[in-house]
Amino acid sequence: MTTQSPPTPPLERKNLLSRLPNSSVLGPLVALFVAILFFSTQSPNFFTASNFSLILQQVMVVGVLAIGQTLIILTAGIDLSNGVIMALGQMVMAKLAVEAGLPPLLTIFLGLTVATLCGLVNGILVTRVRLPPFIVTLGMYNIVLALVQIYSKGQSVNSLPPALTFFGQFFSFSNANILYGVVLMVLLYAVVSYMLSSSAPGRHLYAVGNNPEAARLTGIPTQRVLLWVYTLAGFIYGIAALLLLGRVGSGSATAGQTENLDSITAVVIGGISLFGGRGVLWGSLIGAVIVGVFRSGLTQMGLPSEAQTLITGVLVILAVAVDQWSRRKA
């Protein structure tokens, strides 16, 4: 009865890549393996369990920040304030525990709360005042940075109670030392990834980033989704603060000033579109690890840190170029 047969869908094979739900992590994954292969040929110490555990330790904090950053970028936003929110969180945790003598678990809770509230403020400014995320988080970057400096008086906080540095401790697995913080990071990626891909709110987040007007018309409360995303991201930055305390071993007054860009770098290298709605969270972890692998490999090859930074920059541009090129082809 259908007189008009609909146009035949394009050949299966041609479309195979674009149909793979996780195709956006494929590129970064290949890049990661190539990088590992390359550096393994350059340095005998590179392809070792201890080196990889070291890389993961170095990636841990930015990796967790990148989770919150990913959530926000998936909604077509951006967060420039995540590093300093983390810095404020860890300062609250450290100072209240050491100087006010509050129980560490309570100060952890308070630090998480402060970070979550910062996220909430971002969310309110984006959804209620309707300011662009770039402007909101740029403003918050400066405000929170100032707050950290006022609150800490430029002094770092030492001799933390062990509970605050727990995630800097490790267990040994053959000759690799695995930080509890790394375990927590991977766990966070797993949980948030699952919620993004399999829960209704997770799918709504993608829809809001992909086509906000369509999302609204299908009855998704887009503003509420955004508010939740910024608030949840703040909470995740609070967790990053806890990991930072573990890694550094003290409350740092100068922490968090460049991690915003590092987290964006990880997200972008991980194949997540800055225009929102496309990409997979695991990509951000791969992106963060790629940066870590390059830093480690280049160090072992004897290149100075300026060269590492330079190459990171090239990587970002390359990642986005490849991403756009593949999209145009699809």
Added chain:
Amino acid sequence: MTQMYSQNSGEPEKGLLIAPGARAKPVMQATGLVKRYGQVTALDGTDFELLEGEILAVIGDNGAGKSSLIKALSGATIPDEGQIMLDGQPIHFRSPMDARKHGIETVYQDLAVAPAMSIAENLFLGREILKPGALNRLFRIVDKKKMLEEATRHMQDLKIGIRSMKQAVETLSGGQRQGVAVARSAAFAQHVVILDEPTAALGVKEGNMVLELIKRVRDRGLPVILISHNMPHVFQIADRIHIQRLGRRAAVVNPKNISMSDTVAIMTGAMRPDELGPGMLA
């Protein structure tokens, strides 16, 4: 249903479900709708009536109040005056969501799909099927398998030839995308489907494909309100045509008995409705 339709697929069959002589029951009515935007009166006491099982086309020049009327019926705007009735009951929509809860689904001109998401996800966007179990409900875990099955079944029912419901909507042609949008509305509408310019951006072949689909939706028993600028398309599938002019309903005509040029003449004001011959008004 399918069989009934296939017997008639040769010629443009109209008023399929309305027995001759008998008056079909009104599903949706509006009387005296007024909508003002500052100095501009978009709706100037317009009436409206949609009957059971029909495709009612709404036509009108730019500024005739066509889109204001549709917005009022779909809950997108709240009229300043007048009454809307659904199944004979007065009703007040405060939002498009409100209208949707009452079984009125609207397909907007820009389609309102998330291009990077799959067809199945788009069909169920905002109305996902959740997995059973308390924990799954708490975290609102979606039942992907079931949504995929339901989407496949529904699209087959409507004879939309798309191979995989896992395909991203952006991989589809314009007509197929429109098909997805119409199918979504048909899947969830209990009462009325409103289509805003569904064939506007399509070529001849794809436009016809969508027209066939709209007929199938009607034949499933859902009345359709079709807003269109395309006169041949309107005449091809409408059972009745509501002509909007200067913020009011100028006439409702029967496309079987009136010519396209007379219809346009009324729409533009070149002819008065009382100049029409017998049987032309519906």
